[in-house]
Amino acid sequence: MEDKPENAPESCPGTQSQEAGNTSACQGCPNQSICASGAPKAPDPAIGEIESRLSSVRHKVLILSGKGGVGKSTFTTQLAYALASNEERQVAVLDIDICGPSQPKMLGVENEQVHQSGSGWSPVYIQDNLSVMSIGFLLGSPDDAVIWRGPKKNGLIKQFLRDVDWGELDYLLVDTPPGTSDEHLSIVQYLGAAAGIDGAVVITTPQEVSLLDVRKEINFCRKVGVPVLGVVENMSGFICPKCKTESKIFPPTTGGADKMAEEMGLSVLGHLPLDPRIGKCCDMGLSFIKEVSDSPAALQYISIMKKILLACGDTDEKQ
Incomplete structure (x- = not known):
């Protein structure tokens, strides 16, 4: 149990916590500055446990974007399907969007439940x-709201990393919420310190209102030491399934992802066009890459996947 000041609220992370003075629960507390800059914090024993648990996971990749609604979860889902299209490659998705979990729906397993064994929680399998x-598997109803402060979110993310029996994995993809707040700090603190993070894939759309927040996310990665594997421009034009004509639904008024990546010294992994069939596949829990394998968007997913494999240094026969 972390030491807490007298009369501290339940959401207080405790004075010895690594997050003392830095979580949303600390805002307005008269002791915030003292906790944030006080005596050295005791190392969290969960770090060693997470390191042991994830020792059999080869690559860990974060899917990030400072902006909501740019398609992080959709990209994570379809990237997972693309990686798992090779039956020799073991892939898992960790959904840490605590307040808006969508992976159970997008992967077609929203009615499944998490089971516990002697080795920990068992993840839900979509295929072998x-x-x-x-957290979507732990709610009584898909419509239930998760109304949690930072420390409780932090505790669940820690539990997912420490107590889930992930087994032997080639890739663990982490789907994150928008922003640079509690969930992001927690995953970097625990996953980065315990097992290392190969890097982050940053998702944006072409318009400047999205790029503004994405720049903040990239700077967040640099401040916390997470390598950026590259940028993906989602919703990059619309290609008609019938005539194959491309239309710019969201014109890149300031140069889009290409200009931003050039300014920030990053590479663009690819440009994913709008395709209504992507949304349909996500609603039905299907692999877009498998269902519409010859579409321009599917070919882009495969191209982006190969670049991520190379960025992670994955040059074995599983490519």
């Missing part, structure tokens, strides 16, 4: 080499 863990 693809699994997922999400």
